[in-house]
Amino acid sequence: MNSFSPPSSLGPVDAVIAALRALLGDRLSTNDAIRQQHGRGEDTTTPTLPDAVAFAKTTAEVSEILRLCHQHEVPVTPFGAGTSLEGHVNPVRAGITLDLSHMTGILEVNAEDMDCLIEPGVTRQQLNEFLRDQGLFFPVDPGSVCTIGGMCATRASGTNAVRYGTIRENVLGLEVVLADGRVIHTGGRTRKGANGYDLTRLFIGSEGTLGVITRIRLRLHGIPEATSAAVCQFPTLADAVNSVITVMQLGIPVARIELLDEVQMAACIAYSKLEGYAPVPTLFLEFHGTEAGVTEQASAVEAITADHNGSGFAWAREAETRNRLWKARHDAYWAGIAYRPGKRGITTDVCVPISRLAEALLGAKADIEASGFEAPIVGHVGDGNFHTIILVEENNADEMERAWALDRKIVQRALDLGGTCSGEHGIGLGKREFLETEHGMEAIAVMRSLKTTLDPKGILNPGKMFRN
Known part of the structure; x- marks a missing residue:
């Protein structure tokens, strides 16, 4: 690829923008609406706009974009679909947002x-x-x-x-x-x-x-020969959690085991029109394997849930019914947000050893109730991972401060139980302080040394992972 050398009279950012315009044409945008779309993900961090957005289509283009930004020491923030919940895509030092959504081969x-x-x-x-x-x-x-x-x-x-x-x-x-x-x-x-x-x-x-x-x-x-989903409801959150712990400790090979507390279930019933279900703690399960294997797994789990006061264990073998249930589970975040219109969600993402799940989850539930916030709980509990969606008024400084205090309390309990601050959402901007608490400063120093070795000018997604 032929590289373009911008006039030396331009400042670093303008020089890069001029070179990228020559390289990408109309796939380099300084349009305000495009920049705003790339200002943050689905989190509550303050949006920050890039100076320009570059839409790459090939590895060669990505290479040239990074070469130019490295040469001129201009920050680069990679961007995919913008669904991040921890501020990963916020271009906190402006520069170029590198959008990879056109690379779909x-x-x-x-x-x-x-x-x-x-x-x-x-x-x-x-x-x-x-x-x-x-x-x-x-x-x-x-x-x-x-x-x-x-x-x-x-x-x-x-x-x-x-x-x-x-x-x-x-x-x-x-x-x-x-x-x-x-x-x-x-x-x-x-x-x-x-x-x-x-x-x-x-x-x-x-x-x-x-x-x-x-x-x-x-x-x-x-693709498995047979797939079956099931739903089971419980009178208490403790009953649901203890069912999960028993299933996992017995080694039953469930494909999915998801928990929704009564608040999240109420939100999903309203948002996804889940008729026939009560707003009580609920497990969504799925089993993969042979016809005989799926039947055996589901029957074993049904017996366990019955021992923990579960009721209405309903199988769903038809693809349409399974898809409707899992669509509702996948829309849980949006259901939680819609539950209280005008509010946004601060999400927690703790994960603990399965034996400590009840302490972590029930402790989080008690913290939520004491805080006065509404915060649906939903989780991939077979992994010991669960989320709370703390519903807040984004422009209310006092409410935001109290919500972050609740978040810290939930995370600290998980760390005390041998868990992690993030099971799957990552660190980004939102969990940088917890990374230090979890790993210690010596480990953070090693991480920083890797960053410095591979990115000596600090242009790649600056401000993320580390607080300074």
Whole structure:
């Protein structure tokens, strides 16, 4: 690719914008509306606008964009679908937002080896639609329509992780553009290897601070012979949580096991028109396998829930009914927001060892009730991971301060129980202080040294992960 040299009289940002306009044409935008769309994700952080938005279509373009920004020391913020809940995509130091949503190629599918090679702008929904006729699927399911590149950057998880693992376990290799424009390849197509530092895992979860992912080699799975969903409701949250703990400790291979408290269930009933269900603590479950295996798994779980006062254990084998239930679960965040119009949500994302789940979740519920906030609880509880959506008036400073205090209390309890501040949403801007508490300053210093080595000028997604 021919590089463009802007006039030396221009300032750094203007010089980069001039060069990128020559490179990208109308795919370089300084339009206010486009900049505002890239000012933040789905979080409550203060929006900040980039100086320009660059829409890349190829690895070569990403490389040239980063080379120019590195040369002129202009910040670059990678952007996928903008569904981040922790401020990952806020261009806090302006500069260039690098939008990868046009990179949507599905480049290879190797059905015999069950892997594929894609570009970062592909969504899970697009990939699974493409794969369906080949009897394969990609299982990592955060719920929202997010790009797989963004899922890699934030080490995403979701409803299927209890059986199929997170994005980390389902990525075989990456193509990454470094801060200075160099392109490297990590991993490969084999299912295991002992051949040097595991650079693939280094970039998974790095939140765009170490490099920009431009190709992803994914592990695929066979579509199961049989699938069945189930719903069970409980008189108390403790009954529901204790059912989950028993199911997981007995090793029953559920594909999904999701919990909604009574507030979240009320919100979902209203938002998703879930007729026939009561606003009480509820488990949504799914089972994958052979016809006999699915029946055996569901029957075992039904017996466990009955021992914990569960009622109305209802199976759903028909695809239409299952899809309606999981659509409601995936829309839980939007249902929570719609439950109190005009409010936004501060989300927690703690994860604890399964044996400590009851303490963490019931403690969070008590904290919420004491705070006076409404905060639906929903969780991938088979992994020990749950979220609260603290509903707040965004422009009410006192309410925001109290909401963040509640958030800190929930996170601190999880850390005290041997858990983590983030099971799947990442750090971004929202959880930087907790990263320090969880790992300690010596570990943070090592992380900083990696950042400095790979991004010596600090242009890649500055302000994220570390507080300064």
